[in-house]
């Protein structure tokens with residue numbers, strides 16, 4: 346789905362080694378377990394520390410107000426958001442927890458920039474797996490990716506299922522509203538960064554998706570959960 350597949354990477358070999366993992370088994374050993382990554386110099390051996398830090402002291406200057414004890418430098422990128430003549434819901438520049446994902450996945454903040462380290466660093470990531478590295482320059486264009494930070498408005502867009510009644514995934518009693526953030530679709534709506542709530546596809550990478558897209562029993566299950574097509 347993401348055509349914005351740009352990575353300028355030096356030394357992503359260690360990250361690439363973690364590309365295979367068991368969907369839903371938790372963050373340990375998953376694609377987001379950087380405890381053994383070559384760039385994880387400050388906190389080698391820690392999983393959580395590259396993203397969350399328990400106390401303020403090591404948070405980069407100006408980042409103290411960010412949610413969830415975030416310990417990474419935030420992106421200063423100016424983003425171009427998705428537009429189309431048929432878009433109904435209100436869309437904004439990435440906010441909420443989408444900003445946290447983009448503090449690695451925008452291709453401009455070096456992965457090393459955590460725990461107070463804000464300069465240097467040579468490892469960059471964008472919306473792509475390390476195994477599909479394509480050299481290029483990040484341009485902040487989110488116009489080619491599924492709308493992010495968009496209000497889920499099933500009144501304005503009758504092609505969307507009712508978010509307060511439509512079941513989301515296999516978890517009993519969970520509806521679309523439960524995975525929205527303040528009524529908005531964010532990265533975490535579709536993905537689980539910690540690889541807990543991830544459904545295994547029939548084949549290929551799980552992409553940390555809460556509902557698989559590649560499943561013969563329910564093809565494009567993720568998309569059809571929200572879109573009445």
Ligand code: HEC
Nearest residue numbers: 372377392393394395396397413442445446533537538539
């Ligand atoms: C690669 C970055 C990353 C790593 C590593 C990471 N997290 Fe997170 N975490 C996030 C992001 C992004 C969010 C916000 C999105 C969400 O809630 O899914 C979050 C949310 C959370 C939350 C609040 C929401 C919830 O799920 O309850 C807790 C608690 C949390 N993380 C704990 C941890 C712990 C403990 C570890 C280590 C075992 C860890 N995280 C490792 C990125 C990370």
Ligand code: HEC
Nearest residue numbers: 346347443446450472473474477491493531532535552558
């Ligand atoms: C509406 C659901 C949805 C949202 C929202 C979403 N994604 Fe995705 N993402 C997907 C799907 C589906 C894939 C599977 C790969 C594909 O189809 O290309 C994917 C794949 C990815 C990949 C792997 C791409 C590759 O080919 O290597 C990354 C990284 C990623 N998403 C990050 C993000 C980030 C960061 C955000 C928020 C800025 C986000 N996604 C928001 C659905 C979503």
Ligand code: HEC
Nearest residue numbers: 360361364376446449470474475532536538550551552553
């Ligand atoms: C610490 C930086 C960092 C943060 C923060 C982060 N990611 Fe990632 N993510 C990575 C790296 C690096 C990879 C590639 C690892 C590899 O391919 O071995 C990756 C891979 C992925 C993939 C591909 C999964 C697969 O199966 O190949 C998805 C999807 C993804 N991230 C989504 C997210 C989302 C959504 C968030 C926020 C909720 C997020 N990431 C936050 C660094 C980060």
Ligand code: HEC
Nearest residue numbers: 429431432433434492495496497498502530534567568571
């Ligand atoms: C969590 C719910 C959710 C999921 C899952 C989801 N979408 Fe969406 N999608 C939305 C919302 C909300 C919009 C904005 C609709 C609007 O306001 O017009 C949107 C917009 C779109 C648009 C642009 C529509 C336009 O008028 O420009 C397309 C195309 C699309 N989605 C396809 C997909 C595909 C393909 C998947 C699966 C990979 C998917 N969506 C998964 C909620 C979702």
